[in-house]
Amino acid sequence: ATPISITTAAGRGAQAGVLIKDAEALERMARVDTLVVDKTGTLTEGKPKLTDVVALGDASEDEVLRLAATLERGSEHPLAEAIVAGAKARGVALDKAADFEAVTGKGVTGRVGDRRVELGNAALMQAGSVAIDDAESTADALRTEGKTAMFVAVDGTLAGLVAVADPIKKTTEAAIRALHDQGLRVIMATGDNRRTAEAVAKRLGIDEVRAGVLPADKKALIDELRAKGHGVAMAGDGVNDAPALAAADVGIAMGTGADVAVESAGLTLLGGDLTGIVRARKLAKATLRNIK
Ligand code: ADP
Ligand code: MG
Numbered sequence: 699a700t701p702i703s704i705t706t707a708a709g710r711g712a713q714a715g716v717l718i719k720d721a722e723a724l725e726r727m728a729r730v731d732t733l734v735v736d737k738t739g740t741l742t743e744g745k746p747k748l749t750d751v752v753a754l755g756d757a758s759e760d761e762v763l764r765l766a767a768t769l770e771r772g773s774e775h776p777l778a779e780a781i782v783a784g785a786k787a788r789g790v791a792l793d794k795a796a797d798f799e800a801v802t803g804k805g806v807t808g809r810v811g812d813r814r815v816e817l818g819n820a821a822l823m824q825a826g827s828v829a830i831d832d833a834e835s836t837a838d839a840l841r842t843e844g845k846t847a848m849f850v851a852v853d854g855t856l857a858g859l860v861a862v863a864d865p866i867k868k869t870t871e872a873a874i875r876a877l878h879d880q881g882l883r884v885i886m887a888t889g890d891n892r893r894t895a896e897a898v899a900k901r902l903g904i905d906e907v908r909a910g911v912l913p914a915d916k917k918a919l920i921d922e923l924r925a926k927g928h929g930v931a932m933a934g935d936g937v938n939d940a941p942a943l944a945a946a947d948v949g950i951a952m953g954t955g956a957d958v959a960v961e962s963a964g965l966t967l968l969g970g971d972l973t974g975i976v977r978a979r980k981l982a983k984a985t986l987r988n989i990k
Contacts, residue, residue: 701985702981702984703985704721704724704985707724707984707985708724710981711977711981714974714977715953715967715968715969715974716965716967716968716981717953717965717966717967717968718964718978718981719963719964719965719966721985722964723948723965724981724982725982725985725986726929726947726964727931727948727964727965727978728979728982728983728985728986729947729986730882730929730930730931730979731881731883731928731929732883732884732885732923732928732929732930732931733883733884733931733933733975734885734916734919734923734930734931734932734946735885735887735932736886736887736888736916736933736935736936736939737886737887737898738864738888738890738936739934739935739954740933740934740935740972741866741867741870741886741898741972742865742866742870742898743866743867744776744864744954745776745779745780745864745865746776746777746779746863746864747780747784747862747865748781748783748784748785748861748862749840749845749862749863750840750845750847750859751858751859751860752836752860752861753857754832754833754836754856754857754858754859755852755855755856755857755858756857757852757857757858761857762850762858762859762860763781763784763785763790763860764785764790764793764810765810765815765850765857766781766785766815766817766850766860767781767784767785767786767790767792768793768795768810768815769806769807769810769815769817770782770806770817771795772795772800772806772808773798773800775800775806776864777848777862778806780862781860784860793810793811794810795808795810795815796808796809796810797809801818801822802912802913802938803821803889803912803913803938804819804821804822804825805817805818806818807822814854815851816828816849816851817848817849817850817851817860818848818849819848819849819910820837820891821910822849823851823856826851826854827854828851828854828856829855830849830856832856833849836859837849837859838893840861841894842893842897843863843897844894844897844901845861845862845863846864846890847859847860847861847891847894848860848861848862866898866902867971867972869971869972869973870902870971870972871901871903873971873972873973873975873976874902874903874904874972876973877972877975877976877979878903880979880980883905883906885904885906885907885908885919885923886899886904886906886907886908887908887916887919887942888908888909889911889938891909891910892907894909895907895909913938913939913941914941916932916939916941917941917942917944919942920932920942920945921945924945924946924947929947930946930948931949932945932946932948932950933951933952933975934950934951934952934959935951935952935956935959935970936956936959937956939956940958940959940962941962943963944962948964948965949962949963949964949965950964950965950966950967950975951963951965951966951967952970953966953969953970965978
């Protein structure tokens with residue numbers, strides 16, 4: 699291909715829905731060899747749907763769902779929206795929660811009526827000393843299907859599970875293949891469980907999976923890769939992803955995500971899918987040939 703100027707690259711990028719912050723971002727993009735991607739909202743649509751409700755104690759399925767969804771009304775997490783919408787679709791009437799608290803990367807806690815409810819991953823249950831051994835095999839079966847399984851505890855005892863599935867974006871698989879063809883190694887970093895993460899990664903041919911990572915760990919992963927001499931791009935959509943985006947050689951914000959993600963990024967993908975990265979990489983290479 700013919701070398702092009704930064705201005706031309708920026709123009710072509712904008713036409714393709716890729717906003718380029720400055721020449722440096724583009725130049726660094728040409729030297730990147732590793733792409734770290736967040737799962738939820740980046741590889742997947744980020745609009746999960748409720749798929750399963752499992753009752754394990756005295757409470758019925760509807761009661762488990764009512765308690766879970768009542769609590770999630772206080773959360774803005776995509777998982778929360780799926781649980782609330784799922785409850786409404788099933789005609790389950792919601793209550794009002796009190797003492798609501800969101801625990802980053804783990805789940806939510808609060809009170810519904812006179813009961814204390816905890817909803818989230820195994821780490822949250824562990825923090826609340828809730829025994830989940832009896833439910834692990836059920837949770838694993840759901841995860842193997844690529845679903846996110848969440849535990850629901852009532853007054854410190856496991857009451858059930860809810861599961862949601864987040865469809866993979868139609869464009870993701872082809873984009874990952876194109877990124878591989880461009881010589882990039884693709885690592886998925888997610889707060890989600892290992893089994894769920896691996897089910898999704900396997901479908902997409904992702905090279906490496908870091909599961910169960912907290913937002914601070916995503917930044918640590920970027921630092922670790924850069925310390926090894928890799929040029930690292932990081933693509934994410936959430937407020938949680940901002941520190942990692944800022945730490946990467948090139949932060950890539952999914953334009954459909956949080957504003958703070960966009961502010962921390964060198965590139966912003968307006969279309970909200972990875973195809974823009976393939977495009978940006980091509981433009982970056984063409985520009986670099988011109989600079990040299
Ligand atoms: P990701 O990196 O995939 O965007 P997060 O870091 O936001 O995921 O969340 C990690 C895990 O914490 C989720 O998979 C879920 O098990 C749990 N979690 C987080 N927020 C909530 C919530 N509002 N309700 C239930 N579970 C949650
Ligand atoms: Mg996310």
